Amino acid sequence: MLFVHVTLILLASGLVNGQYFGSNDGTSANQVIHFPSIDQSRRPGQCDGVVYMKMTPHQRMYVQYEQFATNVSQLNEISTCFWMMVDNPLRPATMLNYALDEEVNTDNITLQYRGSESLWTLDINGQNVYRSKARRLQARMWSHFCHSWSGETGEWSVWQSGQLVESGINQQSRGWKIPAGGVLVTGQHQNTIVNNMGMDNGEGLEGSVTLMSVSDKHLSTDPTSRRYVDQVSKDCSPRARGEIADWLNTPRLGYGGVRSSRAQPVCGNF
Template sequence: MLVLLAAALLLLPDTSSPAAGQEAGLTRLVCTSIPLDADPTCPVPAMPIQGGTAQEQDLRATLVQLRETILQQKEAMSSQKEAIKELTSKLTRCEGVALGESAQLQAKFKGGRRKQHGGKDTMGDLPRAHSQVVDHLGRTIQALKDRLASLEQQTRANPSNQAIPSDLREQLQRKLGDLESQLLNKVSELEDEKFVLLNETAAHRYKTESALNALHERVTELEKESNGFKSPDDFKVSLPLRTNYLYARIKKSLPELYAFTVCMWIRSTALSSVGTPFSYAVSGQANEIVLIEWGNNPIELLINDKVAQLPMNINDGKWHHICITWTTRDGMWEAYQNGHLRGSGENLAPWHPIKAGGALILGQEQDTVGGRFDATQAFVGELSHFNIWDRILTSEDIRSMANCSANLAGNIVPWIDNNVDVFGGATKLPLETCQERLVSS
């Protein structure tokens, strides 16, 4: 602008010369210095449009154009200053928001880790907070970039506007670059911490599952060691004392029977009578089936409270294999000891079917269904392989079990571990081999 003004002054004719002053209608352009805080625009005196040379008219038009250009530049600079102030304020607030939300996110993340170590998994909250902060910062930075680009585009589109000063542009770009770097660093830190936390959670889960599996295996081993049974029937029930509270109970109940065979391995350690190896009681009849030896009486078989004496002797502290058969037809019965028939008879509760749904007890005689035991009638010793069939076994089958050539399971009551419960101090113990029992018989 100053260059144009100087050129205009040089083109003006010298009015101080007499020749120039004699020309009519000429005016003089005078510029006066003003204070710094005053209006910088020079007042242009009103000039007549008509009159003067063509050169003077061109100068006047140039001055008017310069004045308009100065006013436009002033307005543009004022608008640009306001935009720059607003943009700087936005950047400052963005930095504050970024720092505040970063601190909040770190607090949430640490709190989430503390909750996870306390027993609750908060991994689901962390990704949402992380995504929200990243999205917010990304949108803010992008908006600032768009605003700055728009401002520069407007400046380039208007040739009369001055460009944004280079130092201010560099400052804005540095701030945007710093914000982008902070955002990328924060995202990287959050991803690293999230990865570490996921690894710690997976490792903790793996350790917990390994510990549980090891504990389960150990419990299984201890159960096997405590049982010590090679097979489900390889055990015996020990009743070491003559009391009214040591006994074992067969879980499976009997159906209605018209014949049966009862076999068992038995070893009595009592000094006097054997007691009651087993008893079966039903509602209304406590002596539905009972095998007992007490007082000075021999071993007796009771069916429906009817009695038959069995010619067997097993009170010697040795293992014996005994079998008893009975049928409701004529009440016929047979007694086997160690595979040999020791006695038989008939008319033992003939035509009386064995009632179903009673309680089958090993080691005690029942006065009521499942209770009222008498210590004087208790069995003392060991029992094993107590089996019941709903038919009469042949003598060959009985002999094969007694000499250890066969091991038959009852089709009504089989001798298996999970079918026998012990009470009052009675125990389940590993059983000697059949050959060892045979040698001791």
């Protein structure tokens, strides 16, 4: 890595630098896009007894991101859920990136929000799985998302505020496997770290992220998955699937001086 500023983020509370760190082409018939009402009445969940952090990168000088200290096995499906907030709704944000080689970055997993295009995109092994219409985020407002893909069926799904936004089947992605042994990060695209001399290339998150979980289980559109996504969007996700990475239990490495601070224990008002 290019950066000498590296912080190990552990679950046990401690002081580090004066801050507390804590514990498609997808061709098939898509479902009708449904955006949850922006003023939908939702009682915020209280996170009583749960201490957790939020990452707040700014990308103004060197790239800022966090790496999950986890061993990734070969995968044929994946899902991730998280809360995010952006400073500029038009700026792209790489929410999840996994690669075997940070210099080449094969885009084994790249999940991006592209605000200027009103899109969410997912690439697996350098190939696009979906380009899903997104409602443009509001600046400084928290939103909950889940994304999922299965290499067995080609099925994918995008969720916002606990509700299914869009799903489909990418036939070409059937049989794809994500290789083991790479590096999993949130907040940046890894090829920027080396190929752009450590300077942001316009793809890094500027805002905040918290309670990200990464699972080796696909979220289908069946009632069980719907109930699960609805639940984790309303509480602080203590039951969120995190076989690959769990925000509350998986250590993270912070790069570029990224700031991590204690989150408020109210979902949607972190």
